Amino acid sequence: MSVRLATDVLIIGSGAAGLTTALSLPTSMNILVISKGKIGTGSTAWAQGGVAGVLDEVDSVDQHVQDTVNAGAGLCDPAAVRHTIERSSSAIHWLIEQGVPFTRVDGSDVEFHLTREGGHSQRRIIHAADATGLAISETLIKRVRQAPNIQILENHVAIDLITTEKLGLVDQENRCVGAYILDTLTDQAVTIGARFTVLTSGGASKVYLYTSNPDGATGDGIAMAWRAGCRIVNMEFNQFHPTCLFHPKAKSFLISEALRGEGGLLKLPNGERFMQHFDERAELAPRDIVARAIDHEMKRLGVDNLYLDISHKSPDFIKSHFPTIYRRCLEYGFDMTKEPLPVVPAAHYTCGGIRIDAQGATDLAGLFAAGECTYTGLHGANRLASNSLLECIVYAQAAAEHIQVSSATQFDPEKLPLWDESRVGDSDEKIVITHNWDELRRFMWDYVGIVRTDKRLERAKRRVGLLKQEISEYYSNFRVTADLLELRNLVVVAELIIESALSRKESRGLHFTRSHPELSDQAQITVLSPKKA
Incomplete structure (x- = not known):
């Protein structure tokens, strides 16, 4: 038996982009957030590095713009890059206001510690130790749970978007009027009518055998938007993170780029460094260069992995800067204060996606999007490290702002057809x-x-x-x-x-x-x- 619901705003995805959208909308709007699994288990919580932004007086918007454009290999949209980075400071301060416990400089109650990652000319990455995404996720979840106008449906997977065109209403502008959702605990289909729908469903790196992403990164939003008539841009640009821990039980465990930013060295099995032969920036080269270099050396030598070594730093430094990575590696039998870590590249980030404008609007009326499922023009042919969480916040806030001033006639949810399972059966060949x-x-x-x-x-x-x-x-x-x-x-x-x-x-x-x-x-x-x- 199907269920029918109605809401002002339906948000499909419960990561940083989805929760920011929900929290940025007025409390007068009823908001329904769909979470594929238990809330907090998506890609946001896995992000280690931090959020890039212009926060230091020695830095500037122009420098951050230039670093982003350089990493994007000639395909960034200059207007989108500037639009995003000009809003980086306010986006980060919004996160601070929500209560995200970013790491501060030792002994300071005011100054935040900024780190540097590959491709950045300045220290501009604000972080919460080495588990920034988790800190952001937990903070925003707490705020959302306190909001009386926001309802969360966990363990619900989107089936498809509902559009007026699909309903046969061809005499009016094609518009998204909600979505069909599957309750995975009861196997019950839910029909949800919505004045506005926002896709914040994350990337698609699970399309690859080896990935740093959680299991839910299956490109759902991108595929649904495509089926609903939206343009998709730059899908050939899949970022492979250079350093995932190589261990049969270390499923998708990422070794943060910040490790190299703080002096970590990439080495061959014989202990020799090699990155200087591929790029003058060596270990601090952009991810695509580092990933290809590792891939090249692995194939040249016929080995399963290479190594990332930060053991030359003091144990206290390593444990204080990378507590999560240190503990997880110990669980797999590696003490990074004493030995190099075995690493391999893995699919990490989808740089392309659903085409949206500066307000987060897609090609389809009533449908917005934000986060990794989108193409904004910020990343170009390669994403600069830690620009992704920034993009989530900036475009989620923009979408929420635009929804507030947009008019949409409430499509009568009673007119939405329920999900029809009358002509299908249970599979005996899963x-x-x-x-x-x-x-x-x-x-x-x-x-x-x-x-x-x-x-x-x-x-x-x-x-x-x-x-x-x-x-x-x-x-x-x-x-x-x-x-x-x-x-x-x-x-x-x-x-x-x-x-x-x-x-x-x-x-x-x-x-x-x-x-x-x-x-x-x-x-x-x-x-x-x-x-x-």
Whole structure:
């Protein structure tokens, strides 16, 4: 039996972008936040480094803009970069006002400690030790739980957006009027009507076999927006974090870039450093350069991992600056105060996504988006470290501000058709989902990973076409489950990544292909439109 609900604002995603949107809207609005699992288990809580912003008098907006543009390899939107960074100080001070316990300089009650990460010319990363995302997540969750106008639905997975076009109302502007949601604890479909819907569902790094992301990073918002008619931009630019802990039980555990910012050195199995041969900035080069260098050396030497060493620093320094990483590594048998850590690259961040404007608006009326599921123009062909949490806050606040002044006729939720399961049954072959999930993520890693070729991409295109057809048939015949919904979204995202990568006949930023190793004279973003698909 289906359930029907109605709200002013439906927010799909409960990370920094989603919770900031909710808290930035007036208390006069009824807000419903959908959390895929238990709230606080998404990517935000996993972020270690911090939030980049202009907070020190020796720094400037111009310097931060220049560092961002340099990392973006010629594809950043200058207006979007400046728009975001000019709001960095106010965004961070908003987080401080919410109560986020950022680390202060020793002995100071006022001054915050700022660290530096790869690609930054100044110390401008405000952080909460080495667990900034967790501190932000816990603080915002606490504030949201105190808000009388905000309701949280945990363990609910979005099925699809509801649009007037899908409802057959072709005599009016196509508009998002809510979404179908699956309660994963009861397997009950929920129909939610909303004046405004906001996608803050995170990235899509689970499309790859090895990733630093939690299990929920399956590109749901990107896939749903695509199916609803929104343009998707720059999906070929997938950031691979250079340093995830290499251990069979250390699932997706990231070794923060701040470790290199504070003097950590990358080494070969014989103890030699190598980054100076790839970039004059050595360990402080942008992530794409470091990830490719590690990938190159691993393949050249035929080894499973390389090493990150900060043991030359004092134990007290390491334990005070990286308490979380230190404790977690000890759990896996590594004492980073005495020995180097084994590391490998892993898919980390989706730089492309749903095209939005400065107000967080998508191509579809009534639909907004913020965070990693979006393309704002800030990241270009590569994201500068710690700009992601900043982008979440700035665009979530912008979307909330725009929603407040937007007019939307309340679509009568009683007119929304309930989710129809009358023509489907329970699957007796769920192995199909497991097999397709594994196959998709493995060929994406092998053929559409850190280093690409046209031949590999064409091979991936053929395979994703077959998988998409098989998954579509399965979706049409059986009751939806969380695993099926995620797989359905992942195959859409995989196809978008492959199409984007095939269309770029050059190597730029995070997209490196041996078939076209040179940089093109013309820097253009990749825009895919579902109307042309």
